[in-house]
Amino acid sequence: MAKIVVLEDEASTRRLITAVLKKAGHEVTDVDNGAEGLLTVLAELPDLVVSDVEMPKINGFEVLSDIRNTPETAQTPVILLTSRSSEEDISHGMSQGANAYLTKPFDPNKLLAAVHQQLELLVSRSGQASQPGGTGFEATAPAELLLTPFPSLELEPMQAPAQAADSATEGRVVQPPRQQFAAAWAVSMEVHNDQALRQALPIQAWRTLLRQLFLPVSKDAALRSADYLDLHESRLTLYFLDQALEGKPGYVRAAQAVQAMLRSSVQAKQWITQQPSVVGAPPLRVLTSLHLGPIEVVRMPLDFGGTRDTVVGDTAEFMQRLRDGEPRVAWRVLGTAAAVAASPNTYRLGAQIDISVGSQEVQVHALQDMNPALAQGEPLDASAWI
Template structure:
């Protein structure tokens, strides 16, 4: 049964709206001001909020601003109730993040239609999103695996040489005012290396990074490179998948990487059942902000290499280490989550202290794509 939180200071209107909604099968919690209503939203995580604009203590606009600023509830759809003389405020409400509005006095049918439209829209978006992700990941694994395998093996061999390029070519750097950086690292790598031969470990690493490379390439990665046993990926909006923002594509890729790790675990169970291996797990960090792709000349091997640089990149690497200690499989900075409002579900949130940095990073655990229960 969908849950709706109603905020309305007029008792008669509050009773009318509650009665109409309950008759249609919705569960309704009501409050007579925005502050109390906001606390109900935080406690109960409703499917929809219906709020009057003019209320004591906290009006509808202030409530809406606070709701959109809270990552745990920011994706909740909001319908505002406005009187005829407040029509000038409609534009303010919509630009502040409201999903719809109803003008008082309204008919019960208008209320039903507005509530149904928001709930149906959420259901449809979640269903389409899930279908698209599942189909895309499967297509990537089937159609692109062989095409990309040689590229990833070459990158892996290059990173293992641990030879840093010389600094030059700054004039050719690519700079992005906002990009999403993904860093995934293999947990228990040292334990795997201790129990497997170099040839066996190479097969395991190749199993994961072939699949991982397919996944991030599918979701429009602008740049990929290996950092030790980890993979660093940059997503920007200047790709052929610009219809979906870089943050959401990075989130989808991160979830795909967890699936890739599960496939590698099945591979280990099948090929090395008697080795007593630790579980094959990965942890992922996501962060958004300015990123530069520095083009550097390599005097040892010739040609140019690309190195992602900037505070966003370094913070992502540090966040992955700290998130693993917090048992978060996918950690995402709040800066990244603001770009995917309503599209993902998050768990715990914390100010994460990063070694060598004076300020903590506001981050949360990314659990999955937003689905309507």
């Protein structure tokens, strides 16, 4: 039996793949998008991955690239299972590091044959024999890899602003290669003491902890409404354009995202205290930050074809540097003066202080709780904010 992760956004196909593999005796975790799928692979370190190519958030080629560029998963077999069946697609998939390439509609027997072939090759390469009561395919990361940083991920926009269709592109949505927006709410959640936790935790526990924090990107409605996002190491930043969406102004969407991030951090803190492997580790400290500023979105080409929208400019740089200037106080949530002034009657304010962020002197406020009328779902108790 092997531990396999299946990435497939089409529900019926995902159920079929999972059923075929489970019937063959394998332990299967299935996910419906590339972002969550990659986090699952990095957290669970499976024996094999079966992945679609065309998926939301990040596609199969990007997932494959990050798997190959992460030492703990560099040798993990990856089978691409996709409707992209041209010789060019197949050649590209194999050249990017796929171990096998199957096309849809697929033959379950061929999938099983490919899975078993790759698992046998994995055992042969690792020199490991099957162990009674185990998968027989688990590999232990060398000690020198235990502090490997989480890979940098820049995810595609979760919900791109609407643009006019161009008849030359057969009705597909077209966006200019560079866009500027005068105001966007930036909401960031990051592990403030990530270096200490990396050193204290086994690598798989660290990966799983990040997964506990960042899976709400795929699950929570407040986070899914973000216009753009960036996931880098142990920091997630969401960008909400300062405009109404489904009747919600930008500051309300941002406030609900702050609430959702706090809920995720509370759950992650509860999880980490229940793990035997974290005895003696420092307590998890998650910092959530809120800011309002202009953003610039650049359409960047990808190596495998296609493009990705990436937030650049002063606000993106500000969010990257904010933690460096944040004082070592017991705040869980901070808002810059610009964000606080533009969201009246949203937060109860605590202490305020001037800090240096790069070359800027910025006033920041401790946010102590949120107006319950704006919360999505049950508002968190104020103790989660302080």
